[in-house]
Amino acid sequence: MTPGNCLFDMTVISGSPEETIAAGERLGESLKPGSVVALRGKLGAGKTCFTKGIARFLGIEEEVTSPTYTIVSEYSGKIPLYHIDAYRLKGDDDFAALGGEEIIGGGGVSVIEWSERIPESIPPGAVIVELEILPGGGRKISIRAPENHEYSCY
Numbered sequence: 001m002t003p004g005n006c007l008f009d010m011t012v013i014s015g016s017p018e019e020t021i022a023a024g025e026r027l028g029e030s031l032k033p034g035s036v037v038a039l040r041g042k043l044g045a046g047k048t049c050f051t052k053g054i055a056r057f058l059g060i061e062e063e064v065t066s067p068t069y070t071i072v073s074e075y076s077g078k079i080p081l082y083h084i085d086a087y088r089l090k091g092d093d094d095f096a097a098l099g100g101e102e103i104i105g106g107g108g109v110s111v112i113e114w115s116e117r118i119p120e121s122i123p124p125g126a127v128i129v130e131l132e133i134l135p136g137g138g139r140k141i142s143i144r145a146p147e148n149h150e151y152s153c154y
């Protein structure tokens with residue numbers, strides 16, 4: 001990604017879970033079939049909460065919960081949402097064995113928690129979202145997306 005060639009390169013300070021959801025919802029507006037959102041941040045940072053916002057934008061009414069044990073959850077909305085949690089995966093090979101490439105290339109919006117664990121599986125066009133817990137308890141959410149992210153996923 002070339003600097004300056006960004007649709008998003010922004011930092012949001014979220015003061016509450018609802019604001020974290022709202023930030024996800026706002027990102028949702030720019031997503032298209034095939035978009036990949038790679039979430040980074042430690043346990044409790046707000047990755048699932050942010051995903052709830054993306055789901056809200058997609059019109060998903062079903063409650064979005066952490067896919068830690070299922071690894072992949074699929075929700076149907078305006079565009080299908082594939083919610084992936086890579087925490088329990090050993091790495092890229094493990095993800096590939098689960099059919100990761102087919103999921104990411106499946107025409108839905110793929111949102112991946114613990115994306116750091118499967119770096120080779122994240123397409124270059126992915127939106128990168130880093131969530132950090134601030135000393136006061138709020139969250140710093142940094143969002144970076146290449147301008148053409150919706151087309152450059154495969």
Ligand SMILES: Nc1ncnc2c1ncn2[C@@H]1O[C@H](COP(=O)(O)OP(=O)(O)O)[C@@H](O)[C@H]1O
Pocket residue numbers: 014015016017018019020041042043044045046047048049050066113137138139
């Ligand atoms: N800005 C915020 N301030 C305080 N709590 C927040 C904020 N954003 C999210 N949370 C809360 O943090 C907790 C952990 O969030 P979660 O999305 O489950 O984290 P992760 O998926 O990264 O482990 C949830 O209870 C969520 O509501």
Ligand SMILES: [Mg+2]
Pocket residue numbers: 047048049066113
């Ligand atoms: Mg989570």
